[in-house]
Amino acid sequence: VKAEIVTIGDELLRGEIVDSNKSFLSERLLTLDVETRFHTSVCDDPADMEDALRRAAGRADVVLVSGGLGPTRDDLTTEVLAATFGRKLVQDGPSLEAIRAFFASVGREMAPNNAKQALFPEGAEVLPNPIGTAPGFLLVVGEVPFFSMPGVPRELVRMMDEQVLPRIAARRTGVGVVRARLLRTFGMGESTLDDVLKDIATEDPDVTLGFRTAFPDNYLRPLARAATAAAADAKLDRVCDAIRTRLGALVYGEGDATLELVTGSLLRAQGKTIAVAESCTGGLLAEKITSVAGASDYFLGGVAAYANSAKEALLGVPRELLERHGAVSEPVARAMAEGVRARFGSDLGVSTTGISGPGGGSAEKPVGLVHVALADASGTHADHFVFPLDRSRHRALTAQLALDWVRRRLVGAPLEAPTIMRRRK
């Protein structure tokens, strides 16, 4: 089954907003095994709209339209859809009442314009919009269903999930469902992952394994097709188990479980606290940890120790170490991790010190060099890497690596150098 998504609005074509509706709709269609073949966007121009709609009717099995359902003169979708496929516009009484009630609920009076939003092409089925004034509708043209939805993302999301997807599923009874999962990994490059997992999910033609880079992470997206959701889930359970067995601690979470969320949950569950000492990451690691609500349960604090004097005064790094080895060195990284742990009285202390660039490098200590250390009751582990990345990505990768060390320590996994990185020998 092939779908086309048509989004309408001058603001899209002027580039004023990024059109995230299309990716959302495509992803949702895929869960019903409907493949999006075309994304088309046109201005609020009747001729361009009609052309796009006719073309969609000729090449797709299902068409999703978003935008152009508002109350203003620019909003032409309903009118143009009706005209294109030879339907009259008729008013829907219950929709008019619902729009009036919506305005009453927010303490405003309905403007005369809004009555237009209760007009639909003859024969269309109205799709209610409980959180906005623009109802959607389903118009079947020949064999092709056109689902017209508002362009406001939160209204579109709700209408898609509650109204559109069930109707598409119902039209396709017996065809089966597709379910997907997201496994989050850190520490191995995409092509290596592809290679390591190449024999996974090959025996079942209804299971596929997708890859997606979300620097500095890589996501795995297993997708299973089956007659029922339960059967698809069972296939996914099997393939996810196989991936986790193969990758071990490289998989840190599933779905929306970010590394900071997973690590925070581990700290809370184990009743442990953490403090961070940052040089090159400059606050990014602390910011990441505290982006999680409730982080005060386990995060005691951090020091962004940029100046050497701050490393001495706030972290107790001996001046002699700074003078002999320089700020970017293993002895200083160790002293920072141990110092922040002692100053804050935390169970774990983690540190970063490096040269994120673009300036500041030398032959001996190139731009990209970074030392990371993790101190706890068992001692201090330190290592160094060279990441040939721009400043922002260097900082992002370093902070994620340091956080991943914390997670690995908490789950008892080794703090090895992930293959995503070029280790400096």
Add this chain to the structure above:
Amino acid sequence: VKAEIVTIGDELLRGEIVDSNKSFLSERLLTLDVETRFHTSVCDDPADMEDALRRAAGRADVVLVSGGLGPTRDDLTTEVLAATFGRKLVQDGPSLEAIRAFFASVGREMAPNNAKQALFPEGAEVLPNPIGTAPGFLLVVGEVPFFSMPGVPRELVRMMDEQVLPRIAARRTGVGVVRARLLRTFGMGESTLDDVLKDIATEDPDVTLGFRTAFPDNYLRPLARAATAAAADAKLDRVCDAIRTRLGALVYGEGDATLELVTGSLLRAQGKTIAVAESCTGGLLAEKITSVAGASDYFLGGVAAYANSAKEALLGVPRELLERHGAVSEPVARAMAEGVRARFGSDLGVSTTGISGPGGGSAEKPVGLVHVALADASGTHADHFVFPLDRSRHRALTAQLALDWVRRRLVGAPLEAPTIMRRRK
């Protein structure tokens, strides 16, 4: 002049990524007065690609294509463009060398696959890609230029700005040019800005003033059309002067000059140093300041003091203040700013302490409450606000406000409460 943008890739049609390239390209085209009329996306499928390309050739005056220039079997754009318009593929020696050199620069060997990226349709002009392996190209079909660019956003952005836009401008000599500027403001809501500036840029029909929200900032985008770039620039100078006169210190920068960049430049120019003490922003303010290369010239460091014990031990906040007023209070904000200034020996000390939520609020101290303080040789200024925002936006707005106070102090502007915020009385 009408443009069509064609983006290519299965990942787009599966909804795995949001296609931000289209909005970027449309926005940039608009600066040359080129109106995007169609956005089209298709899978890595030769028939669908050919159909989209032929259609674009028939209805657009300029076509931008992105994606499908990679080294793998799925990357078909060059091949399909050549076949669609009856061109042979020819190898470009300099491009092959450039790709080889690119791999050498990152310490890797070129895979045989990558040689494919040095093939181009006969007659195409190669567009170099200094930060990736996929060069782009310009192929003129009849009267219609097709610009083919890589799909990786940072490579696309650079190629569009450095290679494509100048060529489009050159093809349009004599038609007139459109120039745009971006003025960055912080502290006033979009609708208030619109109201305050409503009489600006009304007398000249060739000047328009656009608004764009980029939370927590608001951008102004004056756009001027004229026969020459110099004439358009002169119009822009006039409108920008008028805006700056009206808004004063609300305008903090122009173009790519972020608040952290502007504030950093002021600190460097005045030979001043800064240190930050963060509670609710948890490292975000330090991270923002240090995201600028060379921040070590003026940033001594920061303390993310989440736990009260950290506020005492690392910032010298008296326990008595914490017990009597609570961590989220003006006396504690003042003590944090003064403490971090003293500990780091910096010229300025700035602090944040608040309740970013979603939990932690009370009747007296609601979620959203935040205290900010700025200490320098002249004394300490403190104020408090309630921002009814989610955790992430609460932190972002607080960090930006604190940084803007630093900038205002350095330029001698008052530290008033911007109207974007609901002040708590």
